Amino acid sequence: MSARDAILDGIRRNRPAGDFPLPEVPLFAPLVGEDLVAEFGERLKRMGGRVAEPGAADVFAGVRERLDAAKVIASAVPELTGNRDLRSVRAPQEVEDVDVAVVRAVFGIAETGSVLFTQDQLIVNAVAYLAQHLVVLLDPADIVPNVQAAYRRPEFGRSAYAVLHTGPSATADIEGVLIHGAQGVRSLTAVLLPRDAAERG
Amino acid sequence: MSVEDLNPREREGVIHPEVRAGHDESERAPDGRRLQHAEAASKPIRAPQTREPQPRGAKIRGDRPINQSEAAERFLAAPLHQAAHDERLWDLRKKRDASAHGIPEWEELRELASQIKTHTLSHLDRYLEQFEAAAKANGVHVHWAKDGADHNRIVLDILRSHGAKTLVKSKSMLTEECGFRHHMAANGIEVIETDLGERIQQLDNEEPSHVVAPAVHKTRMDVAEVFAKTLGTDPDNDDAHYLAESQRETTRPYILKADAGMTGCNFAIAETGTVVTCTNEGNADLSGNVPPLQIHSIGIEKIIPKVEHLGVFIRLLSRSALGSPITQYTSHFRGPRAGTEMHMVLVDNGRSERLGMEEFWTSLKCIRCGACMNTCPVYRRSGGLSYGATYSGPIGLIIDPTFNKRKYSTLPFSSTMNGSCTNVCPVKINIHEQIFAWRKVLVEEHQIPALKQGMMKAAGAVLSRPAAYRAAIGAADSALKVLPRFAVYNPLNTWGKKREMPDAPRQTFHAWYKQNRMKDTGR
Ligand code: SF4
Numbered sequence: 001m002s003a004r005d006a007i008l009d010g011i012r013r014n015r016p017a018g019d020f021p022l023p024e025v026p027l028f029a030p031l032v033g034e035d036l037v038a039e040f041g042e043r044l045k046r047m048g049g050r051v052a053e054p055g056a057a058d059v060f061a062g063v064r065e066r067l068d069a070a071k072v073i074a075s076a077v078p079e080l081t082g083n084r085d086l087r088s089v090r091a092p093q094e095v096e097d098v099d100v101a102v103v104r105a106v107f108g109i110a111e112t113g114s115v116l117f118t119q120d121q122l123i124v125n126a127v128a129y130l131a132q133h134l135v136v137l138l139d140p141a142d143i144v145p146n147v148q149a150a151y152r153r154p155e156f157g158r159s160a161y162a163v164l165h166t167g168p169s170a171t172a173d174i175e176g177v178l179i180h181g182a183q184g185v186r187s188l189t190a191v192l193l194p195r196d197a198a199e200r201g
Numbered sequence: 202m203s204v205e206d207l208n209p210r211e212r213e214g215v216i217h218p219e220v221r222a223g224h225d226e227s228e229r230a231p232d233g234r235r236l237q238h239a240e241a242a243s244k245p246i247r248a249p250q251t252r253e254p255q256p257r258g259a260k261i262r263g264d265r266p267i268n269q270s271e272a273a274e275r276f277l278a279a280p281l282h283q284a285a286h287d288e289r290l291w292d293l294r295k296k297r298d299a300s301a302h303g304i305p306e307w308e309e310l311r312e313l314a315s316q317i318k319t320h321t322l323s324h325l326d327r328y329l330e331q332f333e334a335a336a337k338a339n340g341v342h343v344h345w346a347k348d349g350a351d352h353n354r355i356v357l358d359i360l361r362s363h364g365a366k367t368l369v370k371s372k373s374m375l376t377e378e379c380g381f382r383h384h385m386a387a388n389g390i391e392v393i394e395t396d397l398g399e400r401i402q403q404l405d406n407e408e409p410s411h412v413v414a415p416a417v418h419k420t421r422m423d424v425a426e427v428f429a430k431t432l433g434t435d436p437d438n439d440d441a442h443y444l445a446e447s448q449r450e451t452t453r454p455y456i457l458k459a460d461a462g463m464t465g466c467n468f469a470i471a472e473t474g475t476v477v478t479c480t481n482e483g484n485a486d487l488s489g490n491v492p493p494l495q496i497h498s499i500g501i502e503k504i505i506p507k508v509e510h511l512g513v514f515i516r517l518l519s520r521s522a523l524g525s526p527i528t529q530y531t532s533h534f535r536g537p538r539a540g541t542e543m544h545m546v547l548v549d550n551g552r553s554e555r556l557g558m559e560e561f562w563t564s565l566k567c568i569r570c571g572a573c574m575n576t577c578p579v580y581r582r583s584g585g586l587s588y589g590a591t592y593s594g595p596i597g598l599i600i601d602p603t604f605n606k607r608k609y610s611t612l613p614f615s616s617t618m619n620g621s622c623t624n625v626c627p628v629k630i631n632i633h634e635q636i637f638a639w640r641k642v643l644v645e646e647h648q649i650p651a652l653k654q655g656m657m658k659a660a661g662a663v664l665s666r667p668a669a670y671r672a673a674i675g676a677a678d679s680a681l682k683v684l685p686r687f688a689v690y691n692p693l694n695t696w697g698k699k700r701e702m703p704d705a706p707r708q709t710f711h712a713w714y715k716q717n718r719m720k721d722t723g724r
Contacts, residue, residue, distance in 0.1 A: 004333075004345040007501065007549045011326045014557025020320045023313055025509050028306050045230055047238045047529065092491045092538075093457045112527040125490040125538065129483045147527070148512040156508045157473050160339070160536035161490070166529050169483040170228075170239040173398035173414060175421045176289050177441035178227035178241035182397055183449060183456075184483025184530070 027152075030145035036110040037140045037192065044113030047167035048180055050189040063100075063135050063189050070099035070133075076123045077104045077137055079193065092126035101131035101185075105138045106155055108190070111146040114166040115190065118159035125161050129169070129184040136165070136190045237296065238525040239481040253281040255423045258407070258586025266611045267590065273583030273615075276418075286418055287581040290411075294575040296524025297625065304516070313513050315629035318566035321471075321504055322556065328471040328504045329547065335474030336545055339536040346548045349379030356381070356463070356496060357388055359544055363494050365390070365460030369452075371478065371485035372396040373465025374412055374569060375500045377591045378550055378604075393455040395484035397448050404431040410585030410593065413522050413571040418584045462488035464534075466499040467568070468514055472507045475535045476545060479518060479528040486532045496544045497534060502552050502565040514568060517627040521570040555603050560638040564599045566628040573622035573632055579615050588612060595622035599635045602643070613639035 001009070032039035041051040052062025059079060060067060067073060067080075074095060075082030080102050089095060103122060105115035115136050122128050144150050155162050169184030180186055227241050256279040259272035277283055301307045321328055333343045342359075346352035352375075360368065368390060370376065382403070385392045394403045398415035402408065405427045409415030416424065421439040429436035434447045456462075464485040468477040476497045478485035489495050505514065519528045537543035556562050574580045574594030585593035590601040590609055598616060601609035613636050622632040 002345070003347045003351060003549075006347055007345055007547070007553055008326045008329065010549070010553035011329070011501075011556060014553055014562075015326070016319075016323045016556065016559075016562050018323065020316070020323045022320045022506060023316045025313060025317075025513055031304060043526065046236065047525065047527075048228060048230075048236050050231070091493070096453075096457055114527055114531075119538070126487070129487045129490065147516050148509075151509050151512040151515075156475070156511075156533055159533070160538070162533040162535070163486065164527065164531040166527050166531075167238065168529070170241075170481045170529050171397045171445060172227070172239045172241040173396070173401065173416055174419075174424050174441040174444055175285065176227075176241055176292070177421075178236055178239055179442055179445045180228050181449065182445060182482035182484070183395060183452070183487055 025148070027148050028146065030111065032110045032145060036143040036145060039110040040108050040113055040138075040143050041190075041192075042113075043110065044167060044188075044190060047113050048170055048178075048188075049113060049167035050187065052189050052191045054191055054193045059191065059193055060135075062191060066100055066133055066135070066187075066189070072098045073100050073102065074098045074124075074127055074131065075102040076121060076127075077102050079137065086123040086127060089124045092124055092130070095124055095127045095130050098127060098131040100133045100135060101127045102135045102137070103128065104195075105136050105142070105190075107142040107144055107150070107153065108138050109145075109147055109150050109164070110143050112164075112166055114147075114150075114164040116150070116153075116155060116162060116164055118155050118163075119161045120159070122161075125163075128163070128165065132181075132186050134165070134168070134185040134188045136188060137193045138190050139195045140192050141194065239523060239529065241523075252422055253279055253420075255279070255419055256282055256584070258410070258584070259589030261589055264605065264608045267588065267608060269583065269587050269589065269611060269615045272587035272589065273579075276584040276587055277582060282418065282420060282584070283582060285420055286584055289417060290575040290581045293523060294572070294625070297521055297572055297575065298524075300520040300524040300526070304520075310513055310517055311627055311629050314517055314568075314627055315566060317505060317510050317513065318628050319563065321506055322502065322562065322565050325501065325504065325553075325556065328506060329501060331471040332469055332474055332504055333547070335472065337474075339474050340543070341474065341536060342542065342544045344544065344546045346546055346550070348550045349381075349548075350384075352376075352379045352498065352546055352548045352550070353381055353384040355546055356498075357385070357390070359494070359496060360390055360461055363460065363542075365494055367391045367393070367455065367459045368461040368463055368496075369393050369395050369456050369459040369488050369492065370463035371465060371480060371488045372399045372409070372415065373463070373498055374409075374591060375465055375498050375548055375550075376463070377409060379498075379548070381498075393452065393459070395452055395456060395488055396480070396482055397445055400448055400452060401427060404428070408586065408591065411571060411574060412569045412592070418586060456487050456491055459488075459492040461494040461496060462490075462492035463496045463498065464489050466497055466503050467518065468505050468511060469499050469503045470506075470508055470511065471504055473535060475508070475533050477511065478532045478534070479515070479530070480532075481529045483530050486530050489532065489534055490538070493541050494544075495534070495537065495541060496546065498546050498548060500552060501547050501549055502567075518568055518570055521572040521625065521627040551603055555600075558603070560642075561599060561603065561635055563630055564596065564632075564635060566630055567596050567600075568628055569596075570627055572625040572627065576621045576625050578617055578619070578621075583615070588615070595632045595636065596630070599630075599632065599639065602639055606643070606646070610643050613637075613643065 055061025073082035074084040108115045168180045168188045169182045171182035172178045256275045259267050344355045382392045394400045401416040410418045425439035428434040466476045467479045519525045580594040592600045598613045620633045
């Protein structure tokens with residue numbers, strides 16, 4: 001018998017007796033207040049992330065310092081031209097030297113301060129971890145109130161890869177000292193920028 | 202090597218100054234607030250500068266019963282380690298409470314999580330088939346492994362057929378169960394752990410001591426010593442930022458050149474064939490997204506039916522584990538990247554058998570949050586390695602004997618039966634009742650030495666004194682911090698031994714224990 005059949009067979013033989021129906025999962029009332037943008041920002045900050053308001057003249061004013069200090073910028077958004085073209089990357093290892101990656105989030109979650117990316121936004125999935133810093137464009141209109149609502153979104157069922165990022169990479173494995181930049185990015189900054197800002201000029 | 206040598210980018214101003222500010226404590230928000238996400242302690246646990254050698258875990262002698270109390274005694278005899286460990290985990294427990302109290306529907310979520318798991322486990326064959334079909338439709342190669350050896354053989358085959366020699370992996374308790382790393386080493390495959398805690402343990406040739414924080418039993422001085430020996434760091438520099446940065450810089454080249462990447466699995470979704478991993482470091486995400494070959498090891502009990510059920514578990518997992526609302530990264534791997542291969546290995550390793558154990562099958566609901574360990578006075582005082590098993594703490598006491606009844610026969614006695622584990626478990630496993638049930642089984646089957654049979658009577662005595670037992674449970678929140686009051690109820694009295702026991706009945710018990718303990722020593 002194949003391992004597969006042996007395992008399934010064992011499970012059928014040992015199936016616990018009883019009727020255990022699958023419960024309905026309610027949406028639950030949001031834990032957060034009405035102002036989803038403010039709530040999102042506050043929660044993201046608590047998770048070590050940053051929020052930058054877009055500048056009037058220069059939407060990236062809030063992260064200019066970081067961008068100016070960067071040698072390699074990989075942009076996956078039309079609002080900013082970087083100097084590393086993600087579409088021409090053939091192997092993920094090639095983005096190893098990226099200092100700042102700029103990516104648009106599909107949506108944000110107010111309850112946790114998370115943002116969602118799929119392979120379509122990241123272009124090269126690994127850039128979201130190998131880059132030293134991550135700048136995330138998020139349309140304030142794209143914030144859902146809670147995790148439960150997020151998991152009703154279609155992206156999870158149709159993306160080869162989907163990931164919720166909540167602030168920068170972190171660890172406290174040594175004596176509980178919190179450290180950002182464990183393996184992934186050292187910082188995450190969300191710029192609250194509507195999707196059509198570039199077109200509106 | 203100095204900190205500055207590690208990364209020239211910092212000097213060029215690419216690394217933001219706050220990342221390497223001259224402090225050695227936890228990160229703060231720009232407004233100065235101390236941040237408390239990830240595994241961070243709310244106050245720094247700064248061990249005094251005296252060096253105290255790290256106490257090592259239980260001595261393993263084949264199948265002979267683990268002597269947990271002996272290892273616990275050695276841990277207790279190292280006051281720095283003992284205090285730091287206890288304090289750190291208690292801190293996590295408190296943060297878990299604060300987090301849980303912040304959600305009005307907390308109890309409802311626990312109930313839902315429990316019901317979803319119970320339902321899935323009682324229809325596991327169906328959901329596994331559904332998962333397999335969905336994964337295959339996504340272009341994933343699906344494998345089935347009866348046990349650890351099977352798992353290791355399958356992975357080795359995959360690696361060999363790709364000519365892969367190096368593998369980076371993220372923390373996975375399942376692969377610990379399988380002895381994966383040792384097997385790969387014996388077969389010429391280099392395996393590098395990417396989680397900081399797990400990497401510390403790998404470099405120190407130790408098993409993880411906690412399911413969430415593998416190196417929680419080590420002080421920063423221990424880590425400095427291990428890294429100085431293995432990574433060439435400055436032995437006199439025990440700054441946690443310096444040490445973590447050293448690991449980052451030395452692990453990254455492995456990640457970049459690895460032929461294969463492996464992750465464990467927190468949740469597997471039958472509906473979509475998705476594997477979900479939850480980490481704070483981003484290491485599972487790197488392991489899954491960088492190397493050209495990607496492998497996910499999945500315990501068959503990790504299945505949940507639908508994406509919408511994730512909402513329940515994701516909301517519970519990190520809050521129960523660390524008190525944060527979510528882990529920094531929640532990755533959903535569903536299909537291979539263009540031009541690469543993705544493999545999933547579904548591993549049984551005793552799980553289907555456990556499903557048939559009437560009293561113990563609901564332990565399969567466990568989502569490995571570690572909350573039961575963090576709250577357990579015995580665990581906090583004795584360290585995870587004292588259990589001498591892959592799984593330690595309260596859930597370990599239930600799972601371990603299912604792997605080896607003789608070797609782990611004494612573990613179900615390493616509990617004060619205070620019920621705190623049951624109270625915090627996000628999937629509502631009746632942990633302490635199952636521990637008690639194991640005691641009965643082990644006594645009936647004579648799997649335990651004579652001394653422990655005496656302990657049975659002791660446990661029975663405590664449980665048959667409803668007032669004492671209720672007091673233990675009822676006062677859990679405040680009194681758990683002060684272990685010895687409870688430890689005296691524990692027949693393996695190591696934890697309470699060094700404290701005075703003024704109360705008359707307890708004294709009697711203590712006397713009884715000492716007497717029996719002496720017999721044990723003579724055995
Ligand atoms: S038994 Fe419950 S509390 Fe313990 S690790 Fe598992 S899920 Fe968490």
